[in-house]
Amino acid sequence: MNRRFVLALACVALLVVTAGCLAFVTGGGEMSDETLDADPPREYDFDTDRDADFDLAADGTYTVVYNVSERDSLRLYQDTVYAGDQPLEFRAFRYQYPDGTVINGSEFRERGGEVDQTPDEVWIRFADDMEGGTVALSGEGSPRRFTMLTYVHGSYAVTLPEGFSTDIPIVGHVSPRGHAVEEVDGRDRIVWDSVTSGSIVVQSYRERDLVIFAGIALIGGIVAVAGTLRFRRQLEELKARRMEMGLGVYEDEDDGDGT
Incomplete structure (x- = not known):
């Protein structure tokens, strides 16, 4: 039984391989x-x-x-x-x-x-x-x-x-x-x-796509500017809080000893 099963599998594999090779040789037919x-x-x-x-x-x-x-x-x-x-x-x-x-x-x-x-x-x-x-x-x-x-x-x-x-x-x-x-x-x-x-x-x-491209570029520019302004505002707010807490803002200051 096992030998018959193995032989059947081998025949199926041979048919698959042969069909694949034939398709390669003929390019799938005219x-x-x-x-x-x-x-x-x-x-x-x-x-x-x-x-x-x-x-x-x-x-x-x-x-x-x-x-x-x-x-x-x-x-x-x-x-x-x-x-x-x-x-x-x-x-x-x-x-x-x-x-x-x-x-x-x-x-x-x-x-x-x-x-x-x-x-x-x-x-x-x-x-x-x-x-x-x-x-x-x-x-x-x-x-x-x-x-x-x-x-x-x-x-x-x-x-x-x-x-x-x-x-x-x-x-x-x-x-x-x-x-x-x-x-x-x-x-x-x-x-x-x-x-x-x-x-x-x-x-x-x-040609009408240029209007779309221009609109996308304009929106992208506005978003970039708005993001930059928001970041700078948040940075200024953080700087103010640090000064209120007496932590300084890491500015280069002359401490009077030349160092």
Whole structure:
């Protein structure tokens, strides 16, 4: 009985370990058609003059359109401090042919394209008849601090949600340098003519938040001043009591002997 029990436990442990190793090797399996075919949070703007064009929304989502006309594949990953490279999480994959035809992820696969996920990355590979096209994706990314690796080289653009800005240092930051800011339909659009490596970082703020920040700073200043005045008053009261009790106040006094 004991041997059978031990053997059963060993079989269960082997299954658990095997399943874990398989999940590691496959990265949890390829991305599902359901994920790739999901509806984007808003319509993709394929009519862009940039090699990478990001649209950020106040709800914490982003869309991006990549020019892949001179590529046969695209590697998507995110660099983490402790776990190394990890697959980029995205959804709502779309591919646009040069003639304007747009297909979703499952149709992309049916026509010879590949979307394969590993423990380290997602590979998008294009079929031979997919030259000169464009890829669009959606994902999660806060406009208050948006960071993305540069998967393609060339010109970039990041459009902020309405009411957001990067103008004031410290609360606003853009990297790399050499960018310009345009206004398109009441929204700030940050553009780079050439980005060749590394990542882009956009830290923005909602303009109405400045009023809140100023109010918090003002209240903090008032509290600090009031606390200082109260402390000094208590100190003076303590000094007066000590003098009434004849204990002195530890002031440097000349005792007449020069010491």
